[in-house]
Amino acid sequence: AQSVTQLGSHVSVSEGALVLLRCNYSSSVPPYLFWYVQYPNQGLQLLLKYTSAATLVKGINGFEAEFKKSETSFHLTKPSAHMSDAAEYFCAVRGHTDKLIFGTGTRLQVFP
Amino acid sequence: KAGVTQTPRYLIKTRGQQVTLSCSPISGHRSVSWYQQTPGQGLQFLFEYFSETQRNKGNFPGRFSGRQFSNSRSEMNVSTLELGDSALYLCASSETGLADTQYFGPGTRLTVL
Numbered sequence: 001a002q003s004v005t006q007l008g009s010h011v012s013v014s015e016g017a018l019v020l021l022r023c024n025y026s027s028s029v030p031p032y033l034f035w036y037v038q039y040p041n042q043g044l045q046l047l048l049k050y051t052s053a054a055t056l057v058k059g060i061n062g063f064e065a066e067f068k069k070s071e072t073s074f075h076l077t078k079p080s081a082h083m084s085d086a087a088e089y090f091c092a093v094r095g096h097t098d099k100l101i102f103g104t105g106t107r108l109q110v111f112p
Numbered sequence: 113k114a115g116v117t118q119t120p121r122y123l124i125k126t127r128g129q130q131v132t133l134s135c136s137p138i139s140g141h142r143s144v145s146w147y148q149q150t151p152g153q154g155l156q157f158l159f160e161y162f163s164e165t166q167r168n169k170g171n172f173p174g175r176f177s178g179r180q181f182s183n184s185r186s187e188m189n190v191s192t193l194e195l196g197d198s199a200l201y202l203c204a205s206s207e208t209g210l211a212d213t214q215y216f217g218p219g220t221r222l223t224v225l
Contacts, residue, residue, distance in 0.1 A: 043216035
């Protein structure tokens with residue numbers, strides 16, 4: 001069965017610092033992986049998705065993620081954090097019945 | 113194109129009542145899925161509708177039901193509300209189904225007292 005694990009329920013960075021949000025997946029088949037962002041009192045917005053075309057995936061708002069099969073990881077990064085990046089981030093994998101299986105989320109705080 | 117819209121945005125009900133939530137998908141999208149988000153259980157899949165038919169279902173009791181209309185708009189109903197049903201209910205739409213990229217609405221925040 002497919003699953004994702006997000007390490008760290010809270011991450012704090014200073015404005016301008018590197019953002020690194022960790023996601024490890026478990027899948028018996030080549031996975032389809034996603035990162036979504038949720039701003040307060042809003043729904044989920046798709047940041048980026050991996051569909052096996054390229055291991056380095058670029059998304060919106062300067063975020064990118066690298067698929068590493070050997071490490072079963074799909075970590076989300078951004079070189080320089082902005083105050084507006086403060087939100088909750090969810091990693092997800094498409095399950096064998098195509099349902100999205102979400103991680104528990106990581107809340108990103110950005111300090112000035 | 114306009115995004116996914118959900119109404120109402122906030123709802124307060126008491127135990128034992130029933131509630132109906134509405135979702136309008138992106139124009140041209142025929143698949144609508146519903147998710148429940150709670151602090152304890154996270155994001156969980158409820159069900160998916162495509163062309164007025166339920167195609168997929170999560171592990172929720174029969175008190176949770178839904179339907180889809182010919183214009184692809186969908187409603188979700190919860191009967192005999194329990195305190196544990198308090199959650200953010202998210203609707204997502206896509207062109208062809210769960211294998212397609214899901215676009216989420218802002219959610220309906222349901223509070224059960």
